[in-house]
Amino acid sequence: MTSGPHTLTAALGEFESAVRDQDGERCDRAFPLLHQAFQEAGPDELHLTAPRLAALLDQLPPGPRAVTAVLVGACVERGADPEPCAPGVFAGVREALTAALRFTERWTATGGGELPDPGRTELDDQVVERVGAEAAFGWWTLPEWQMASVALLNSKAVRQRVGADGGELRSLVERVQAAGGAGEEFKCLAYALRVLDDEPLVVLHRETRTAYLMRMTGIGDNFQLHTLVAGALVGGLHVPGESPSAEAIAVCRETEGQVLTTGTYNLLAPDGSWIWNEGTPSDIPVVDGARLLVLDPPPYERSWPAGRFFPGMSGDLVLERVLGQDEADSWYARVADPK
Known part of the structure; x- marks a missing residue:
């Protein structure tokens, strides 16, 4: 475990406090310190941090929520227990997929055209005005939610915990893929949700x-x-x-x-x-x-x-x-x- 004022535990405490106070500026300052401390953190800190971050997800706005979910997944990939993180992460995945589906529907209803690539293009005001902020953020944050959820779905225990909800999530992914012609972009999430056990x-x-x-x-x-x-x-x-x-x-x-x-x-x-x-x-x-x-x-x-x-x-x-x-x-x- 690292020592000093920028340990992961200290950085997490500051980030949690900023989120509870709904102080956006403090969150913006605290998150880079959190990410920096993560790089040097040991297994014990990662184990404690992952579920606490996952518990904050529903209190964050869509963009920071997705980026924080990626950090949860990164903690899991370095040994943190994925099971306590699953409820918060998969609630966010479901919400993002639902919003992304609305994005594809509104995009078609407002003139269609080639869908923007959320992994390569910046989200601009014109897109937000066209489809609405919630739908736009749902589409734009899907790559982050895919990374976070696949990190957790590597665990058999998480796949079993997702259980019946996996069918609903698979259906949402398939509908987004079909509506947006995005077969390859979200293939990893689709395949992870299809994995069979026993x-x-x-x-x-x-x-x-x-x-x-x-x-x-x-x-x-x-x-x-x-x-x-x-x-x-x-x-x-x-x-x-x-x-x-x-x-x-x-x-x-x-x-x-x-x-x-x-x-x-x-x-x-x-x-x-x-x-x-x-x-x-x-x-x-x-x-x-x-x-x-x-x-x-x-x-x-x-x-x-x-x-x-x-x-x-x-x-x-x-x-x-x-x-x-x-x-x-x-x-x-x-x-x-x-x-």
């Missing part, structure tokens, strides 16, 4: 007509899933083929970095349509209580840097059991030929 997955390897019950947690995209499934089946000597390297499997679980790997399968849904590597495990349809994935030979060779879509999120895929032939046949009866 999710049963039945995998059918069509060439050998075998079937496997797996369970997946914290997998951010299907590149990661593809690598882990191939590692479990080929690396586990259940089916023939070339397994991803141990290093590729490790970086898809929790080791840092990326490792070039080559695809082993073509991933298919039960109806024979493709499950794209670029998508997420939530794209795999649920059949009788489990995600059902079919593996076919790849139609062409494809390589990618194996790793985790969310570097701060540990991923896991467990092979729980090999299904008996009668049970496997009952699953195969539910799938169609590839399209």
Whole structure:
């Protein structure tokens, strides 16, 4: 823990006091000192600071609120407990998404045109007059809210705590993306809200007509899933083929970095349509209580840097059991030929 007048604890106390007094000038002076002290703070201070900052979010105006949320996320990335921070951060995320959706609607209603990029352009008075301040700030602060919320969603406990609200938040993100044509800008938030935990997955390897019950947690995209499934089946000597390297499997679980790997399968849904590597495990349809994935030979060779879509999120895929032939046949009866 640092010492002197600019410890994180002291800077936080001054910032809290300014926020309680609704003194904007003091807040503007206190926040840079808070940010500066954060750089040198130790784990104990960060652990205490993150929930106290999160508790202030609803008392701050939209711009400072989003920037403060980023600082909460930064504390979490350096070891602070994310769970106490979740209510304040996700209330802010929901409010910002709702306002951003109004922004896209008002933008269209007032003449349309290309939407401003909140990550690259300054918010000016003309935009505020056109759509209203609340809607404008909602759109402009979404990049900050994405950073803050993804930092918290790296935690399985937070993902479970968000729970049912995750569906509402996913819907808001998807509506903002669709209305604004902003598919890539908020992709990280959309994907983080789709992450599945302790999710049963039945995998059918069509060439050998075998079937496997797996369970997946914290997998951010299907590149990661593809690598882990191939590692479990080929690396586990259940089916023939070339397994991803141990290093590729490790970086898809929790080791840092990326490792070039080559695809082993073509991933298919039960109806024979493709499950794209670029998508997420939530794209795999649920059949009788489990995600059902079919593996076919790849139609062409494809390589990618194996790793985790969310570097701060540990991923896991467990092979729980090999299904008996009668049970496997009952699953195969539910799938169609590839399209």
